[in-house]
Amino acid sequence: MSWFSTFLTSSVGRKLVMSLTGLFLIIFLVVHLIGNLQLLFDDGGEKFNLYAKFMTxxxxxxxxxxxxxxxxxxxxIQGWLLWRSNANARETKYAVKVTRTVNTNSFASRNMGWxxxxxxxxxxxxxxxxxxxMKMGVLEMVTYEDVEVDNLYYVVAQAFQNPLYVVFYVICMVVIAYHLLHGFQSAFQTLGLNHSKYSPxxxxxxxIYAVVVPLAFAFIPVYMYLQG
Known part of the structure; x- marks a missing residue:
């Protein structure tokens, strides 16, 4: 297994791990968004609480x-290690190695670590x-058709009535959008999935993903704050 651990700690191995975990997290964001969209139903949080119950x-x-x-x-971890490695050895920086199919001079690519x-x-x-x-069991319970669930909706709704938290949430979604603008393409680039026919x-x-998904996430707290 020494060759495997050596590979994973190498620059190439770290980039591969970053790409695979990044794609996994990209898929998760869609699933998480579908769940969060349940917050928009005017049902007192029933759909969202039942969704949370199912997911847990x-x-x-x-x-x-x-x-x-x-x-x-x-x-x-791998991202921080690559970031530090790139900072210590500019001549081997990832942005230099990739092809022009990725905009390596963009704000997102230059600041992926931050x-x-x-x-x-x-x-x-x-x-x-x-x-x-929810894991600590400190939430109040609600019952829907004899099904008792944690009232996670109440906690979320209360958080989204705090204007400072709403602003913080929206700013973080903007950060995620920039992160995805570079990360989405880089994941496919690192995996070698490049072709003149498919790269565009x-x-x-x-x-589209980097804009639409974070925008949808950001819309939810803003909408709930304005409705509250």
């Missing part, structure tokens, strides 16, 4: 969630505010 009790989802936590941590750090801090705050409270499509899909 289904064994397959629970297993996937552990992979998600590991993916986030691994993505962050953007990723802000996102990681946001994730920690996000988990503390919502996920940890990947770039287009990546840009």
């Amino acid at each position: 009790t289904n064994p397959v989802i629970k297993l996937t969630s552990y992979l998600l936590y590991a993916g986030i941590l691994l993505h962050a 953007l990723g750090t802000i996102i990681f801090i946001f994730i920690l705050i996000h988990l503390y505010q919502f996920w940890l409270q 499509l990947i770039r287009t899909v990546g840009r």
